[in-house]
Amino acid sequence: MNTLAETSPKMSVHLSSVLEGASPLPHLGVIQAQGEDAANFLHNQLSNDVLLLPVGQARLAAFCSAKGRMQASFVVLKTAPDTVLLVLSLDLLPQTLKRLSMFVLRAKVKMSDVTAEWQLRGLLGGAAHTAMGAQAGQAAGGATPWQTAVFGGAHVVALYPAVLEAKPVPRALWLAPQSQALPSVAPVSLDVWHWSEAMSGVTLVSHALFETFVPQMMNYESVGGVNFKKGCYPGQEVVARSQFRGTLKRRTALVHSPVALLAGQEIYTPADPDQACATVVLCAARPDGQGFDALVSGTLESMATGWQTQGLEGVALSLQPLPYALLADI
Numbered sequence: 001m002n003t004l005a006e007t008s009p010k011m012s013v014h015l016s017s018v019l020e021g022a023s024p025l026p027h028l029g030v031i032q033a034q035g036e037d038a039a040n041f042l043h044n045q046l047s048n049d050v051l052l053l054p055v056g057q058a059r060l061a062a063f064c065s066a067k068g069r070m071q072a073s074f075v076v077l078k079t080a081p082d083t084v085l086l087v088l089s090l091d092l093l094p095q096t097l098k099r100l101s102m103f104v105l106r107a108k109v110k111m112s113d114v115t116a117e118w119q120l121r122g123l124l125g126g127a128a129h130t131a132m133g134a135q136a137g138q139a140a141g142g143a144t145p146w147q148t149a150v151f152g153g154a155h156v157v158a159l160y161p162a163v164l165e166a167k168p169v170p171r172a173l174w175l176a177p178q179s180q181a182l183p184s185v186a187p188v189s190l191d192v193w194h195w196s197e198a199m200s201g202v203t204l205v206s207h208a209l210f211e212t213f214v215p216q217m218m219n220y221e222s223v224g225g226v227n228f229k230k231g232c233y234p235g236q237e238v239v240a241r242s243q244f245r246g247t248l249k250r251r252t253a254l255v256h257s258p259v260a261l262l263a264g265q266e267i268y269t270p271a272d273p274d275q276a277c278a279t280v281v282l283c284a285a286r287p288d289g290q291g292f293d294a295l296v297s298g299t300l301e302s303m304a305t306g307w308q309t310q311g312l313e314g315v316a317l318s319l320q321p322l323p324y325a326l327l328a329d330i
Contacts, residue, residue, distance in 0.1 A: 009256075009290035011165050018287045019162055019169045020125035021186035023193035028204075029090035030118050030175075031074075031097055034083045035109035042084055045103060046076070047215055047239065049227045053078045058148045058157040060225035062205070062215045063096065068238025069211040070218070072096040073204045073225065075157055075173060077148065087173065090115070091207040119182065121174040122193045123156070127185040128172035131156040142170030145202075146224055153180050160223060162199035163323035171196055195284035198293045201254055201323045203282045208264030212279060214242050217250045217297045222327040251326070252281055252297040255307065255317040260285070261294050267317070268310050269302040277302035293320070 033042055043051035048061035058077040062070045074086040088096060093113060101111045123131055131151040132143040143149070143158035150156070154176035161168035174183060197203050202223050205213075214235070215226050221243060228240060242248045261267075261283040266276035278298025285292050296317065298307060308314035 009286075011288075015164055015286070015288055016125075016167060016169060018192055019164075019188075019196050021123075021127055021188040022174065022183045023122040023124070023188040023190055025120040025122050025173075025193070026190070027090055028087055028120050029093040029113065029115040030120070031086040031088065031093065031100070032083065032112050032114040033086070033109050034112070035107070036082050037107040038082055038084050038109045039078065041104065041107045041109045042076070042086075043233075044231065045100060045233055046074070047220070047226045047233060047236075048076065048224075049230045050076060050078070050084065053084075055079070055081055056148055056150070056155075058146050060146060060202075060220065060223060062220055062225055063100070064215070064233070064235030064239065065211055066234055067211075068214045068235035068242070070205045070209070070213055070215060071099065071211055073218075073220070075204075077155055077157060077175065079155065085114070085118075085175070087120070087175065089204050089206045092205065092210065117178060119174075119176050119178055119180060121183060122188070122196075123170075123172040123174050123183065123185070124162075124188055124193070124196055125169055127183060128158070128170035131172055131174060131183070132158055132170070142168070142172070153177070160200040160202040160324065162196040163201075164199060168323075169196065171200060191285060192287055194282065195287060195293060198254070198282050198284045198295055199323065201252070201295065203295060206263055208262070209279070209281065212264070213250075213297055214239055214248075216242055216248050217252065218281060219252045219326060223324060249301070250297055250299050251303075252295050253303065254320040254322055255294050255296050256320055257283065257292045257294055257315065257317050259309065259315050260292055261296075261309075266310065267296055267298060267307050268314060269305045269307060271302070271305040273310070273314070278307055
């Protein structure tokens, strides 16, 4: 996969220290599914197993159209036998809640927007490691992704670490009731959090990406977001066919760019400058001012010829090492 030129400014020494503390996450919202059928209902709607998810544990999952295209994705957290929380991009919450509610029918579950009831923070570095406690152990990158812990009354979910030149920096999602005191750690800006997200290689679907990708195009099957052994859900046949029939032709890569990119922006290749071959998933500025790092999903063929912004005079993007192994490469 690493076929683009792997050239970008070296990470400055202080960048690891920037990834330390807690960031507000105003771009995320929370949907609650509550009732005795909550887990079973979501199990039949999402790409991952919710029915057998233990109380207090979390998973990544996608919500797809009948054509297998992601309409939203979530960090799924079961807080009680009859209660599941879905953390998702806030700009997709209203339409996602409406569509999920359409499928409830006779199931004993109530879907609601509970964003106002919860505080969300992104923890980085030692703050994430401490909050995960025993779950983090001595691993350099913290706890295994999607493991959870209770820290001072809050739910803490380990996320994929940000990787800076082979050095993993722990990341975690902190979710607590409004009455809970905030973590007593240094504040981190949302821009820095987004950069850590790009450097982790894992992000949630935003409105700009609505129905753009099947889960594997965002590498979800490689980061715990798809269970191929569970029962049916909307788009399941397309997702399974992409995996097992060799029809997947697009992957997400980590790239460096000298200019800012926007989620949903089309990317091109010099071999065919008039035809878009990739789409920006997420882009964030490096805290040291040395350009931007981004996640871009594009065709495997175009990766071999290079990526650039639009036009013959487009700015070239440089591929960086993906911070985790793809399932197909394991």
